[in-house]
Amino acid sequence: MARVSLSRDGIEVHRFNLLASIAIPIFAVFLQASIPLRFPSFSIFDLPLLVTIFFAVARRNQIVGTLTGCIIGLFQDSLTHQPLGLFGIAKTVIGYAASSIGVRIDVENPGSRLIMTFAFYLVHQGIYHLIARNLARMPVAWHWGQELGAAFANAFLAVILFTLLDRFKQRGR
Amino acid sequence: MDNFFIRYRNETFLVAILFLQVIGLATQVRVPTNAMAGADPRGTRLIRVWAVGLVVPFQKLFVYSGSGLRNVFSNYIDLRNVRQQNQELQNQLNQMRLEQARLRQDVEQARRLQELLQFKEQFIAKTLAAQVIGTSGTDLSRVIYIDRGAKDGVATGMAVITPDGVVGKVSRADSRTSQVLLISDPSSGAGVLLERQRLNGVLKGTASGIPEIQNVMSDEKIQVGDSVITTGGDRVFPKGLKVGTVASVSPDFERDPFLSIKIKPAADLRRLEEVLVITELGERGPSLSEEGRPVSASEMLAQRLPSAKKKVDEDKKAPLKPGTTTPVGVTPPLAKPAPPKPKVVPNPETTPPQEGTPR
Numbered sequence: 001m002a003r004v005s006l007s008r009d010g011i012e013v014h015r016f017n018l019l020a021s022i023a024i025p026i027f028a029v030f031l032q033a034s035i036p037l038r039f040p041s042f043s044i045f046d047l048p049l050l051v052t053i054f055f056a057v058a059r060r061n062q063i064v065g066t067l068t069g070c071i072i073g074l075f076q077d078s079l080t081h082q083p084l085g086l087f088g089i090a091k092t093v094i095g096y097a098a099s100s101i102g103v104r105i106d107v108e109n110p111g112s113r114l115i116m117t118f119a120f121y122l123v124h125q126g127i128y129h130l131i132a133r134n135l136a137r138m139p140v141a142w143h144w145g146q147e148l149g150a151a152f153a154n155a156f157l158a159v160i161l162f163t164l165l166d167r168f169k170q171r172g173r
Numbered sequence: 174m175d176n177f178f179i180r181y182r183n184e185t186f187l188v189a190i191l192f193l194q195v196i197g198l199a200t201q202v203r204v205p206t207n208a209m210a211g212a213d214p215r216g217t218r219l220i221r222v223w224a225v226g227l228v229v230p231f232q233k234l235f236v237y238s239g240s241g242l243r244n245v246f247s248n249y250i251d252l253r254n255v256r257q258q259n260q261e262l263q264n265q266l267n268q269m270r271l272e273q274a275r276l277r278q279d280v281e282q283a284r285r286l287q288e289l290l291q292f293k294e295q296f297i298a299k300t301l302a303a304q305v306i307g308t309s310g311t312d313l314s315r316v317i318y319i320d321r322g323a324k325d326g327v328a329t330g331m332a333v334i335t336p337d338g339v340v341g342k343v344s345r346a347d348s349r350t351s352q353v354l355l356i357s358d359p360s361s362g363a364g365v366l367l368e369r370q371r372l373n374g375v376l377k378g379t380a381s382g383i384p385e386i387q388n389v390m391s392d393e394k395i396q397v398g399d400s401v402i403t404t405g406g407d408r409v410f411p412k413g414l415k416v417g418t419v420a421s422v423s424p425d426f427e428r429d430p431f432l433s434i435k436i437k438p439a440a441d442l443r444r445l446e447e448v449l450v451i452t453e454l455g456e457r458g459p460s461l462s463e464e465g466r467p468v469s470a471s472e473m474l475a476q477r478l479p480s481a482k483k484k485v486d487e488d489k490k491a492p493l494k495p496g497t498t499t500p501v502g503v504t505p506p507l508a509k510p511a512p513p514k515p516k517v518v519p520n521p522e523t524t525p526p527q528e529g530t531p532r
Contacts, residue, residue: 029228029310030228030231030235032310032311033228033232033308034231034236034307036308036443037307037308037446040443043308043310043311044312046311062183062186063186066183066190070190070194078221078224079224079225079309079310080311081345081352081354081358081360082314083198083201084198084221085194085195085201088198089191092194093187096183096187100183132313135195135198136198138359138360139359139379140313140359140380141381
């Protein structure tokens, strides 16, 4: 359930109720941690990232987008054995960037969602690798083929997922 | 100045949040001083406990309900062709008994030599069966979560294994769950031995998820398919546990005189369902008496490791009291082969050492 209003540029701004705002990211992290047990290949997807992008774009508020990315990223970090903040920083930047794009461009149609998610996935992975290698001194490997493939996969999933999540938006003032 | 922060309040907020996280990250990062390091000896951060506590109930529900459904189907499928399988297994058993007779002579000879050398070996004294309930969700951190924690006797640093081979070690033990660092993670390490060449090395995880053995000189004759076992030297994994086989051998260009030996883990690390946590290790010199002889880690493992499917089948044949295992020190006579008995009874609780098992 969400409310919609108009931004200064005349683009719809959506709001979500508290329950959806909390339950959807938790559910995304839960699925991300559980499904690879049965389907190991599922780990190429990053559901928490897709949820971050969705909320940031829909709300079109940079501060809220930044906070959303930060919280979801730290939550995801907590399930790993790595230092807290790797996913946190990457998703904070994505949350900010996604809400910034949402303020300026209407990203409601599947085509723009596909391109946007593809680009954000690569940026997210790039930031993660940069921090992991230079700040946390972790041995991480970047494989273009793998990353591009994962970016495509996430972009296609995002188109489907965002359509489902659109149901949680509520139109009206 | 006020105008600046008001005008750029979004950007300022972003920078502030990033700054806080970078500072937070920096305080956590420690330069590794030990290649075997993987656990955090300084405890667990509260946020990790909260996050795990939030997700684990759903994961348990997901896994347990999934297991129930799968068992219904697998029980039906298992009943098909059981007679033929039984005959095949009987033939295998007969062959194994012949093999066992030959190996026993070798083992006894080795024990005599070990005693002469005052050799001490580790053995598994106590184990705990656990269900895998979750993962980190990313290939960038190769950890799994199990449904046993500190209250069940699990502690940081304990070895985790399956019937097929080594899995990893406990990197964090919460009250009812534990995090296990897989041997394929880059921060993981284990002392291993190339069985055919009797060469020691250090097994390290890599970013690609394929563990490799380091510190083996390039003039060694290593072949694809060579078996790799634990040495016991790392004080985490007991000696003789199967780690995997050599998948590829190539020169290590980053460390010139050494080889890069990629290992295919014996345990399928991407599809783990049940694991055993080694909660207690013992150390004792060998004895020549057959009844009270010490049992090495590999022997104990072969007899104790459960497999959910096998356990159910075995229970149907000859149920034992929960929490018991067959005496590991007693070997059935060859002349009169006893019917196959279940080696392990499905019991989630700790399996205590039995008679004939050294503590």
